[in-house]
Amino acid sequence: xxxxxxxxxxxxxxxxxxxxxxxDPISGHTALYWYRQSLGQGLxxxxxxQGNSAPDKSGLxxxxxxxxxxxxxxxxxxxxxxxxxxxxxxxxxxSLVISGSPSTDTQYFGPGxxxxxx
Amino acid sequence: AQTVTQSQPEMSVQEAETVTLSxxxxxxxxxxxxxxxxxxxxxxxxxxxxxxAYKQQxxxxxxxxxxxxxAAKSFSxxxxxxxxxxxxxxxxxxxxxxxxxxxxxxxxxxxxxx
Numbered sequence: 001x002x003x004x005x006x007x008x009x010x011x012x013x014x015x016x017x018x019x020x021x022x023x024d025p026i027s028g029h030t031a032l033y034w035y036r037q038s039l040g041q042g043l044x045x046x047x048x049x050q051g052n053s054a055p056d057k058s059g060l061x062x063x064x065x066x067x068x069x070x071x072x073x074x075x076x077x078x079x080x081x082x083x084x085x086x087x088x089x090x091x092x093x094x095s096l097v098i099s100g101s102p103s104t105d106t107q108y109f110g111p112g113x114x115x116x117x118x
Numbered sequence: 119a120q121t122v123t124q125s126q127p128e129m130s131v132q133e134a135e136t137v138t139l140s141x142x143x144x145x146x147x148x149x150x151x152x153x154x155x156x157x158x159x160x161x162x163x164x165x166x167x168x169x170x171a172y173k174q175q176x177x178x179x180x181x182x183x184x185x186x187x188x189a190a191k192s193f194s195x196x197x198x199x200x201x202x203x204x205x206x207x208x209x210x211x212x213x214x215x216x217x218x219x220x221x222x223x224x225x226x227x228x229x230x231x232x
Contacts, residue, residue, distance in 0.1 A: 031218070042122070042209055042222035043163075059219065089161060107220060109155075109163035 002026070004110035006092050012116045013082055021077040021113045025094030032075050033107060034067060037089040046090075049075060050097070082117045089114050122210055122223035130229045131200045138185075139195045139226045141210030149215035152186065154195045157207040157225070166208070169193065197228075205230040 005024045013019050025032050031050055035043040046059040049069045060066070064082075069075040079086055093107040122143045131137035143152070154166040169177045169186050176184050181201075185194045193212075197204055207227050211220040 033219070035220075040224070042224045043211075043220065045219035045221075048218050056218070091161075091163065093163070106153075106165055106168060108165070112161045114161075 004092055004094050004108055006090075006110040006113050008113060009111065010114045010116070012118065014118050015084060016081055018078065018080045019082055019115065021079075021090050021115070023075045023077070023092030023094075023110060025073065025075070025092070026096075026108055027073075029094035029096050029108075030072065031095045031097050031105065031107075032069060033093040033095075034075070034077050035091045035093065036061075037091060037112070039088070043091060046077070079115075082115075084117050087115055087117045122212065122221055124208075124210055124223035124226050126226045127224075128227045128229065130231060131197070132231050133200055133202060135200055136196060136198045137200055137228065139197075139208050139210075139228070141193045141195070141223060143191050143193065143210070143212050143221075143223075145191075145212065145214060145221075147214040147216065150212050151215070152184075152193045153211045153213075153220065154182070154184070154193075155209045155211060155222075156204075157209060158205075163209070167195065200230050202230050202232070204228060 007022045034046040037043050047067050051072045052069050064080045067077045089112040091112040093109045095105040095107045150171045152169040155163045156166050167179045167182050181198045183196045207225045209225045210223045213220050
């Protein structure tokens with residue numbers, strides 16, 4: 001079946017503009033995750049959704065970052081008033097929580113959105 | 119703080135040879151899962167292998183195997199019979215049983231030469 005998809009693949013924006021990044025998880029996956037990968041770094045966890053709820057938003061770096069998930073499927077990560085330090089690859093992952101605990105389930109990643117803030 | 123250390127920023131291996139990528143981690147939890155992900159230039163993170171911390175037997179997946187030393191908090195990846203398609207960034211990660219976020223190292227860039 002289809003994997004995790006993300007759009008756009010690349011986004012260039014000007015400092016101060018708002019951007020929206022989209023993630024389509026694997027069909028039937030109830031858990032969805034956003035990560036950020038800055039140049040030369042590993043992945044940094046941002047937020048986790050179980051269904052439409054986000055039990056933990058503590059990874060979001062500032063109040064300019066928000067995310068929502070509708071219908072237990074598509075998720076949008078919004079960055080308001082973008083700054084140059086927001087430039088990174090934003091990766092989305094999903095997993096099928098079959099055991100009641102997301103920690104036992106493998107996360108499958110999308111190809112990411114490369115965000116460049118000029 | 120929970121951290122993952124990959125001490126080799128870059129590694130090189132000849133085709134058909136064997137290479138080992140190292141990883142150490144630090145967590146106070148006793149139940150967790152360990153992963154190696156591969157990230158080719160396409161950016162997509164691909165799961166290579168997974169290890170449950172409660173299992174003593176090292177995981178294997180075809181040419182990929184791990185050496186898991188729980189007491190030392192070490193989780194190295196061995197790639198046998200290296201192929202050109204193995205060239206990529208390799209990330210070590212873990213997730214505690216009580217959580218959901220993957221904690222990643224900074225990665226090791228693997229170059230495979232003919």
